[in-house]
Amino acid sequence: MQLDSRQLAAFAAVLHEGSFEAAARALHVTPSAVSQRIKALEERLGRVLIRRGSPCAATEAGESLQRHAQQLQVLEAQALAPFGLEAGAAAALPLSIAVNADSLATWFVPALAAVRERHDIAIDLHVEDQDHSSELLRQGRVLAAVSAEPAPVQGCRVAPLGRMRYRAVASPAFMRRHFPRGVDDEALAQAPCNVFNQKDQLQARFLRLLTRRRLQPPQHRIPSTHGFIHAALHGLGWGMNPEDLVAPLLARGDLVELAPGCTLDVPLYWQRWSLEAPVLRTLSEAVAAAARAGLQPPDTPPNAGERR
Incomplete structure (x- = not known):
């Protein structure tokens, strides 16, 4: 089954922006057009994909599609980048990342700045306890996460960051x-x-x-x-x-x-999609470098810990 790219873009935009109205502004179309595209996608798949609310969220059926839509968005942006073309309505590629609050307040931001120097990205951070951030990966809401979980989420690769x-x-x-x-x-x-x-x-x-x-x-x-x-x-x-x-x-x-x-x-790990995209490689390299500068080495013996 081949999915309509405009319907997928509308679906991804609603979940990213949180509402049909905001998605319409991001896509430069009317809210009615967004609603029609979502309705057509849901009818084609025979499932309700978006839970209407404030903000809108993916249903269980929509979570796997959300991940698929984000992956296509990353791949399309990377494919068009050498030609100076935009993928969709926005020039900057949105990167959704989960990170715990203490990492965000200490060592993590330099990694984002390093990626921004090499790629035209729009960063969408989800602040989440590292013991729970891997769930956002499973739901397809983020493409990478600072996590306390050493075992890779299905479809992801994992690397130790430090403590x-x-x-x-x-x-x-x-x-x-x-x-x-x-x-x-x-x-x-x-x-x-x-x-x-x-x-x-x-x-x-x-x-x-x-x-x-x-x-x-x-x-x-x-x-x-x-x-x-x-x-x-x-x-x-x-x-x-x-x-x-x-x-x-x-x-x-x-x-x-x-x-x-x-x-x-507290041991921390980097989990990200197993997607061969230059921006994800750059992001992972930058996060690893920032972790080396700001964390205890991974082989430091632990004595306890779970953290926000």
């Missing part, structure tokens, strides 16, 4: 208030900690490392890497933070460690 190192830190005032007699099990069970979101298990792992117990202290949810640090600085709670970000604050005494010298290393 992000974390330290448990708090403000001096917080330590005086909550740990006046030192950091022990009883105090750790009562002292509030900061967590990124409900997926963030790093604080819990740190507590098990120190106490060999599953403590459940009060929690503050703070879904921002830099907000996490500010929360520690202002005494809201203690938390695990990337070593590179808190090192200057520790050196100045603005923050102190709960357990000096005790770090958690």
